[in-house]
Every structure is written in structure tokens, then in C-alpha cells.
Amino acid sequence: MCGIVGLFLKDAGLQPELGALTRTMLGALCDRGPDSAGFAVYGAEIPGHVKLTLRARKDFDWDLPLRPLADICNALPRATMRDTHAVIAVPADKEAAIRGEIARADGVEIVGSGRRMEVFKEVGRPDRVAERFGLAAMAGTHAIGHTRMATESAVTTNGAHPFTTGPDQCLVHNGSLSNHNAVRRDLIRNGLAFQTENDTEVAAGYMTWRMREGASLEQALNAMLVELDGFFTFVVGTESGFGVLRDPIACKPAVMAETEQWVAFGTEYRALVDLPGVENAEVWEPEPARVYRWERH
């Protein structure tokens, strides 16, 4: 099971509605993954800044880790608290110092970073998770989301999707990988760090590693077809784009739809039924072992 949604807006006029549309899509797939949910939203860039998504326990006192950052940034960084997560925008040239400071703080960790990506995930019913983070009010160019029915690792916040292992890169997965331990060992040798025993995190790490070595999103996805063994439908997000890949056997369902205004992915058509103009959309099933991608220019 598990459910995936993805929405890439071609019409800038829809950007204020990105979160609301994504929330509806995610809510439609609650029954495919009632364990936990998560999403990444690619919102506005703040020139010269990097966004760090932080995570802590519920009712955490954010003041404690954030106050010392004022000394590094010469002012308190701009922060948006959303339930167990907070997104702070910090000057790009201070990122390393800030990461060091946050690493010293108790009970908080950096779970995502990038010029535009903000990433949120929690245990619980997907519609409630979306509500807790205020997804409906978020704006941006593209978003991907996931509803999880756990099979390969525990139901924890860390085990929820999306997984992000590099700046502005994230990945969601429906399926299970069988060679993830071997691939993880190789990637660790190549300098990647992993937080979980989860198979999907390895796929995200593999994509990050390939792109760090100079591959385009398309090249990275094609390499994943060769190197990753198992069942998968992946939807990935990067700073400028959105990609879809299904394994050659294509056990996991997938539907795509496109209009002049948007391109959308859903594990089932149910996820797409409330998108504006869907009744006139081109609707198709993505082919196995074929890379699909859309990028902003």
C-alpha cells in the first residue's frame, strides 16, 4: 500500500493554492497509508538564505536552540513554527556555523535544508498530520506527499516519508527495496550519512549521491533503475523539478494527469479528482522503467 501525491504547477497563478490542493490530494489517500504522512513544499526563495527545517518534540521550547543563533546571524533568524517542526531562514554563508550550534542543542535536529524546500512529516492519520502543519495555507511551485503503511521499518517519524538526504532533494516511495543494505554500505563509504534502517532513505541517498557526482535528475533516476532492486514507484522533488519513476515490473499503481495549469501524480485517480480542470486533463498511467520529469525554467 502507501499513497503518493505530487503536484507541479505550470500556472504561477495557482501557487498560493499549492498547499490546499496538496492537502486534498493527500487526504484522499488516507486509507492507503494511515500510519504516518509527510510532504515537501517548494516555496519562495529568500535570496542569499538557506531554509533549514528543524524538528523537535511536541511543545518544545524553540527559544532555547534559536536564541544563540542571533549571535551568529547578527539577528534572530526568521522562523516559522509548525507543530513539531520549525523552518528557519539563515544566511547561506552562516549555514555551517548554525548547523554546528544546532547540533549542540538538546532535543532538536535538522531534517531538511535547501533554498526552497520545506519538509514536514509525523506519525498519525495523513489528514490530521496535514492539519497540524497547516499545509493548506502553504504556497509554492511544487509539492510531493506520502501516506505510509509501514512494511520495512517501524512506524516512527523518522520512518515517514519524504526522505531528504541533500539540499532541496527529497523522495517518496511506494514499494520495498531488497538490496538496500548493500547500497547503503556503498553510500556510507562514499560519505553519505543515514538516520534510519529504512529502505527508502537509501533510495534518496543514492539519488543525492548521483546528483552530487554531477548527474542530472534524469540521469540519477535512470541509474536507480539499474542499481536498486525491488518494487518501487518513486516521486522525487528537486529545487526546480519533479520526477516519477516506476520499476520495470510496475507492481505499484500510478496515475498521472496534466493540464495547461499543472502536472499531477497520484497513486490512484482518487487523489486527483478535486484538481481544477481535471475533467479535461490528459490522464495516463506512467510506463514501467521510464523516467518522467518536469522542471521549471
Add this chain to the structure above:
Amino acid sequence: MPTIDLAKTTLRELNAALHRLAPDGGEVWRVLNPRGQHAVAAGIDAPVTVEVDGHVGYYCAGMNKQATVVVNGNAGPGVAENMMSGEVRVRGDASQAAGATGCGGLLVIDGNASARCGISMKGIDIVVKGSVGHLSAFMAQAGHLVVLGDAGEALGDSLYEAELYVRGEVESLGADCVEKPLGDAHKAVLVRLLNAAGVGNEVDVASFRRYGSARKLYHFHIDNVGHY
């Protein structure tokens, strides 16, 4: 003509009403706003016609007996799964495992069907006007799969006695599936099925190639006795 709007009526109420129909009824029902829901018009056993306007999710018209179910849209995985008799027509595309395990009746897909079309079919006739995906007719036991377009990898893998007809390219044949001559009896079958699908006048039956089981996988060969 009863019209059921699934934006107002639950799917369960629709299916319960269809299940209550007398086995000799003959109405035409219209279903609106299916919005990708699962099991729309599944389990009917009455000579009713159900027209569904929109895309449906998993298992539409599953286990169908007698009824004619028309989907004016796309169908999700397992459309007409385990159909016993009657007709199911999909005006758009069908997802994976269309007509899976079907024992009888006719499934017509106007568009394409994706992977595993007719998997383990047991007597159903399937006509796909477009193309079918990989592993179609996997372990198919009886019935006919007619494809006007192309077939993906491993067509008819581990095939039993279903008969496969493809007009376009076959990417590859699965284990124990071989091409066989297209005789007059086979052409007569094609004429009957193409007429039933409404394209009898548009398609030349001689343009099809026939595939069937080499019968080497499911029969014991004395040459292999040493392997046991």
C-alpha cells in the same frame, strides 16, 4: 432510468441496490461522479445495463454476471476481475490486471490496457483496441485475448490454453508461448469477437498473429525425469 449520483449516494448503497435487482430485470442505470472509487458496480447478477460516467478505481464490475457495465472513462486496476458472464466496456484506458481470472463474458477496452491484462484468465474474452502492457495473459488458462495494437514484454508467459491474437508488435513472448498458424477456425473466432466489440467492419482478421501454449511447461516430459 435510475440515475445514481455518487456525490450524493454512497457506493455501498449503489451496489446494494444493484444486488437487489431481480435476475430477470432489464433496466438501464446511470452512475455519475464515480471519482475513482473502488468496486463500482461490482458483484451484479442481473441483466441490467449500468453506464458509469467518469473514471473508476480498482475492481469496477468485478465478479460481474449477466450485466452490461459501460465505463465512460478510465478504469483502475482489476476491471471486470473474475467476471462470470455479461459485458464490460471501458471507453478509455484500463490499468493493470484488466479481466484478471475472468471465467466468462466479454471485456472490451477501447483504449490501452497496462500490465498483466488477462492474467490467469479462465474463459473470459477480452478485446483491447489499443495496446497491452507486459506480462499480459500470464498463466492464462482459457478464453481469448485480442489486441488490436501492440503487446509488451513476456506475452503469454506460462500460458495454458487461452488463445492470444495480436495485430501489432509483440515486444517478446513469455516462457512457453509460441506463435501458431492462423486458420479459418481462428479467423471465425476473431470475426465473432471483433463484431461483438463493434469493430468487425474496420479490422481485417488476416492481419492478426496467433499465439498459444507450446505445452512444454505444464506437461511432464520423460526426458526430464532425471531432474526430479
